[in-house]
Amino acid sequence: MSDERASSDARLDRVNERIVRSRALILDVDGTLAETEEVHRLAFNAAFARAGLAWCWGRVVYKDLLRVAGGKERIRAFDRRLGGTSSLSDAEIAELHMTKTTIYADLMASGGCPLRPGVEALLNQARTRGQRLAIATTTSRGNIDALLGPALGRAWANRFVAIVAGDEVANKKPAPDVYLEVLARLDLSASECLAIEDSGIGLVAASRAGIPVLISRSAYFLDDDFSEALYVTDDLGMLNGKGVVEEGKLRGAL
Numbered sequence: 001m002s003d004e005r006a007s008s009d010a011r012l013d014r015v016n017e018r019i020v021r022s023r024a025l026i027l028d029v030d031g032t033l034a035e036t037e038e039v040h041r042l043a044f045n046a047a048f049a050r051a052g053l054a055w056c057w058g059r060v061v062y063k064d065l066l067r068v069a070g071g072k073e074r075i076r077a078f079d080r081r082l083g084g085t086s087s088l089s090d091a092e093i094a095e096l097h098m099t100k101t102t103i104y105a106d107l108m109a110s111g112g113c114p115l116r117p118g119v120e121a122l123l124n125q126a127r128t129r130g131q132r133l134a135i136a137t138t139t140s141r142g143n144i145d146a147l148l149g150p151a152l153g154r155a156w157a158n159r160f161v162a163i164v165a166g167d168e169v170a171n172k173k174p175a176p177d178v179y180l181e182v183l184a185r186l187d188l189s190a191s192e193c194l195a196i197e198d199s200g201i202g203l204v205a206a207s208r209a210g211i212p213v214l215i216s217r218s219a220y221f222l223d224d225d226f227s228e229a230l231y232v233t234d235d236l237g238m239l240n241g242k243g244v245v246e247e248g249k250l251r252g253a254l
């Protein structure tokens with residue numbers, strides 16, 4: 001076995017051990033649980049059209065705007081980009097965002113957005129292991145419901161001990177606020193938990209809270225800097241302890 005392969009296997013073993021030994025798994029939502037960003041983009045554009053704005057965010061523009069966390073903040077950032085100062089009032093931005101949220105929920109309810117491979121298995125295995133699950137997200141509680149209701153059933157929230165959404169804290173990611181609030185509600189220290197994120201912004205937020213981070217890369221953030229992450233994968237289904245345990249590599253971890 002080459003040194004490179006051996007080191008990669010050792011890192012895989014370490015992250016699998018971390019997954020099964022953590023007292024709690026703290027999950028980001030958009031991009032991590034499902035590839036929701038395209039649905040968000042379509043909903044933004046539909047809201048702009050409904051408001052009579054001649055705005056249409058293509059994938060390249062939206063990818064750039066994703067550096068700004070939060071829907072209202074994203075609308076303001078784009079508005080400022082056009083004219084230097086924002087031409088929309090706070091009330092107009094709030095109304096646009098409310099329209100977008102309604103359209104997003106309708107799109108999710110009609111077509112849904114499947115969970116990414118390995119996500120449901122990870123949630124089920126965590127429950128079997130007696131681990132606690134939490135959500136730390138910049139998106140709104142309504143958006144989480146729009147995704148997880150169809151995917152996990154109406155009682156989805158019962159699976160999570162703590163759910164902290166963007167509007168419940170002072171500062172959105174990359175600030176650590178959502179993670180610090182989750183830790184407080186779990187009454188656990190950062191090192192007892194594992195955060196699962198898909199973006200550089202999310203990695204920074206969890207890392208600032210002191211929580212080790214597993215990155216499950218999603219379509220819009222493939223080229224972010226993940227050098228601070230514990231491990232980077234494109235497929236959670238290849239991790240979550242199960243496959244490695246079956247191969248007998250994770251001796252004594254369960």
Ligand SMILES: [Mg+2]
Nearest residue numbers: 028030031198
């Ligand atoms: Mg995300």
